[in-house]
Amino acid sequence: MASDGRIEIDTRLEKGNIEQELRELQRQFSQMHREMTKGQRQALLPYQKQILEVEKKFLELGQGLQTFEGTNQDLMNRIRELGAEHKKATDNMLKNNHLLTQSYIRHAATFMNASTHAEKLHSIYQQTNPLLAKYTSGTLRASAAMQRFAASGSAAQIALEALGKSADPKKLQDFTRNLNQSLAQVPILALGAVAAFGLLTHAIAKAAKGPEVEQIREKIAQALQEYRDTVRQRAQEIYDAWSLFSKAQITHTDPKTLLKNLKEQVSTMRDWMKNLASLAKRGVDEGLIAELRKMGPAAAGEIQALTRMSDPELQKYVELWREKHKLAKTAALTELEQLKEKTKEKIQALKDSITPLGASLERFKSTWAKAMEPFIKTWGIIFSKIVDAITAIGEFINKLNSISPVISTVIFSILYLTTLFMLFAIPIALVGKYMLGLRAIAFMFLRPMQALASLMGGSISIGLAWAAAIVVVAAALYLLWKHSETFRNAVITGWNAIKEYAVQVWDFILNQILIPVWTAIVSLGKQLFGQLKQFWNENGQQIMQAAQAIWSFVKTYVISQVTAMVGLLKAAFVLLKSIVQSTWGTVKGIIRAALGVILSIIGIFAAAFTGNWRKLWDNAKSLLSNAWKLIGNVVRLGIDAVLGLIRGLGRLIGGEFGKIAEQFYQAGKGFMEMLVRGIRSMIDKVTGIISSVAQKIRDFLPFSPAKVGPLSDLDKLDFAGPISDSLKKGMPFIQGMLNRALAMPEVGLSTTVGQQMLTTHVIQSATSEKAASPVNEGSYARYRIEVPLVVNGREFARATAEFNQEELNRLNRLQSRYRGVVT
Numbered sequence: 001m002a003s004d005g006r007i008e009i010d011t012r013l014e015k016g017n018i019e020q021e022l023r024e025l026q027r028q029f030s031q032m033h034r035e036m037t038k039g040q041r042q043a044l045l046p047y048q049k050q051i052l053e054v055e056k057k058f059l060e061l062g063q064g065l066q067t068f069e070g071t072n073q074d075l076m077n078r079i080r081e082l083g084a085e086h087k088k089a090t091d092n093m094l095k096n097n098h099l100l101t102q103s104y105i106r107h108a109a110t111f112m113n114a115s116t117h118a119e120k121l122h123s124i125y126q127q128t129n130p131l132l133a134k135y136t137s138g139t140l141r142a143s144a145a146m147q148r149f150a151a152s153g154s155a156a157q158i159a160l161e162a163l164g165k166s167a168d169p170k171k172l173q174d175f176t177r178n179l180n181q182s183l184a185q186v187p188i189l190a191l192g193a194v195a196a197f198g199l200l201t202h203a204i205a206k207a208a209k210g211p212e213v214e215q216i217r218e219k220i221a222q223a224l225q226e227y228r229d230t231v232r233q234r235a236q237e238i239y240d241a242w243s244l245f246s247k248a249q250i251t252h253t254d255p256k257t258l259l260k261n262l263k264e265q266v267s268t269m270r271d272w273m274k275n276l277a278s279l280a281k282r283g284v285d286e287g288l289i290a291e292l293r294k295m296g297p298a299a300a301g302e303i304q305a306l307t308r309m310s311d312p313e314l315q316k317y318v319e320l321w322r323e324k325h326k327l328a329k330t331a332a333l334t335e336l337e338q339l340k341e342k343t344k345e346k347i348q349a350l351k352d353s354i355t356p357l358g359a360s361l362e363r364f365k366s367t368w369a370k371a372m373e374p375f376i377k378t379w380g381i382i383f384s385k386i387v388d389a390i391t392a393i394g395e396f397i398n399k400l401n402s403i404s405p406v407i408s409t410v411i412f413s414i415l416y417l418t419t420l421f422m423l424f425a426i427p428i429a430l431v432g433k434y435m436l437g438l439r440a441i442a443f444m445f446l447r448p449m450q451a452l453a454s455l456m457g458g459s460i461s462i463g464l465a466w467a468a469a470i471v472v473v474a475a476a477l478y479l480l481w482k483h484s485e486t487f488r489n490a491v492i493t494g495w496n497a498i499k500e501y502a503v504q505v506w507d508f509i510l511n512q513i514l515i516p517v518w519t520a521i522v523s524l525g526k527q528l529f530g531q532l533k534q535f536w537n538e539n540g541q542q543i544m545q546a547a548q549a550i551w552s553f554v555k556t557y558v559i560s561q562v563t564a565m566v567g568l569l570k571a572a573f574v575l576l577k578s579i580v581q582s583t584w585g586t587v588k589g590i591i592r593a594a595l596g597v598i599l600s601i602i603g604i605f606a607a608a609f610t611g612n613w614r615k616l617w618d619n620a621k622s623l624l625s626n627a628w629k630l631i632g633n634v635v636r637l638g639i640d641a642v643l644g645l646i647r648g649l650g651r652l653i654g655g656e657f658g659k660i661a662e663q664f665y666q667a668g669k670g671f672m673e674m675l676v677r678g679i680r681s682m683i684d685k686v687t688g689i690i691s692s693v694a695q696k697i698r699d700f701l702p703f704s705p706a707k708v709g710p711l712s713d714l715d716k717l718d719f720a721g722p723i724s725d726s727l728k729k730g731m732p733f734i735q736g737m738l739n740r741a742l743a744m745p746e747v748g749l750s751t752t753v754g755q756q757m758l759t760t761h762v763i764q765s766a767t768s769e770k771a772a773s774p775v776n777e778g779s780y781a782r783y784r785i786e787v788p789l790v791v792n793g794r795e796f797a798r799a800t801a802e803f804n805q806e807e808l809n810r811l812n813r814l815q816s817r818y819r820g821v822v823t
Helices: 012-063 072-095 098-112 117-128 130-135 137-151 155-166 169-209 213-239 255-281 286-295 297-307 311-335 337-353 356-371 373-403 405-424 426-431 434-483 485-610 613-653 655-700 720-741 805-818
Strands: 747-753 756-763 771-777 780-791 794-804
Touching (some): 012 072, 072 169, 098 155, 098 169, 117 137, 117 434, 130 137, 130 434, 137 434, 155 169, 155 434, 169 405, 169 426, 255 286, 255 297, 286 297, 286 311, 311 337, 356 373, 373 405, 405 426, 434 485
Antiparallel strands (some): 747 756, 780 794
């Protein structure tokens, strides 16, 4: 006990004792398992040795198969003997594997004591809804019983029950394996039995039912209708023998006259047939004979006249008959010429619709049909014999029926009921006992659906309760309403009270809430509208006058000023456009030349610092060329700007002054062209002098090595060493001076590649920025680079130059060299 009166219980000792007991149990279990495993291994060791000996014999027989002495039958007998030895050893090992028996017993015990889904669902209902648990207890108990029945059909439990105390591991394994294999075929067998029974039942029912009653009734009605129509038609014919108001007259005929008339008819028919035969013998066209025969005995006189014709006359008649047919056909063809053309077109369209594949398939079918014709005939003969044999069986059954119908009834009843009882015989065919087989089938196919069965039972019970409650209440109310006047009066009174109260509530809401609110809103709207109307009546005229005055000012001043400003801006834009168009090419040339000069200077210094004299000479020539281009472009820029301004003014003024300005522009252009041609005519002499001077300088420079002069032995001296040492010492000062002297706008390349921005800086500068856009030309992408020109911190112009990727790469390399970086 603590000082404050609390009771303290030390659980450390108890906890330590529990852990010690658990460790002791684990040790005992491990020791027991090791002893069981050791004993099992010792029991199986002799049989494993036998199996190894048989395996060794298998190997020896396989190695000496080529040298085996004996026949093939001896070899197979030897293999059979070894197989029997191997089977005996494995069977004995299985029979003594008691761990396998343990697993079967554990499996059966687990399922025998497993709780069903219905029992667990009932326990859940007891906790959540006791009333529902009590109501569905019967249904769930039935489901639980069915689920326990299915759970008792595990293969291990069935095997232990069937084999009993004599069961060994080998028998248990064989029994369960055979049972599982048989259960896998149960669905196929059951479906086959059901299908056979269903088809036989359908066929027998259809034969027993006979034709459809409705069809028989329709045929009876049709036969009666035909009979009535025939009677009605015949009665009408008899009735029409005399008209309604005619006198009935009977011709008095002599019997001899009747006999004479019949004799004449028979004689005429004989002559008609005789004359037709005579004409056929004389070679008359068969078509004419057929036409005369179609005319019948009525044409007997004309046919007899044909027989009296001579042969030439008859031949002439036949020719005329043929000509008549030809003329008729010609006339028909002429009359139906359009139909003939349409028919040809339709036939051609149908032929064109036949695809090559369709034609090939048709040829394929006809060819193979012809090729298989002998086989088909032979197959038909053979199958006809089979049909005849089946027919003979039917005839035999008919003979049995003639002796006694009971015989065929018995035979077909046995066949029919066999398909039905085959379905019910499946459980007993599984293991030999009906209930064991039925439990095995329930375990295989019903146990997976135990949750569905439980939920279905509960749902049906609940749904039945709800439906019964609703029906009972409705029936009770109906009976009370029908048979109890007191209940009916009470309902009517209650309904009237509810209706009256509802009407009172609605009247209160309508009259006390909705209508007053709506009236207040309408009143407020009218009041506000009246105030606005009064304000407009008092001040509307002044507002209109002020608005008109403001609009007049806007219309007269602002719009006129804006129009004038627009015209001025248009004129300024025309002038600016003309100047830019005239000077654009020159500005590009200035930028290119200026960049060339600066880069040439940088290249000269870089070549001098690195000792690359050939590169120094090339940059010196590039410097002179770019300087000359720069001077020419600067001069041309001023002239082009003046000419562009004059041309723009001429376009603005128009008329004659525009023509004069255009002439002035052309005159200035001609002057400049003459000036350029004059400069070009002298450029050869200037470049010749420069070349001779440069060649003279080059002779003194140590390229490979110098040819003449005091530097001819320069390659033998350590000239670059002292110079490079001196340059290294003064490099910081030189770089600082060059950075200030050669300040250059930043020329950059900015292009989007995928989602990345690639920026290439050509020359660093802290005073300007760049803008570039790619233009695809040739194999390299060209870029327009916008360069601002700044003097004393102010930007006075902006030029645009085009570079391709190769030029920018070269500028980068020069920049790196200028900074002392070797690329």
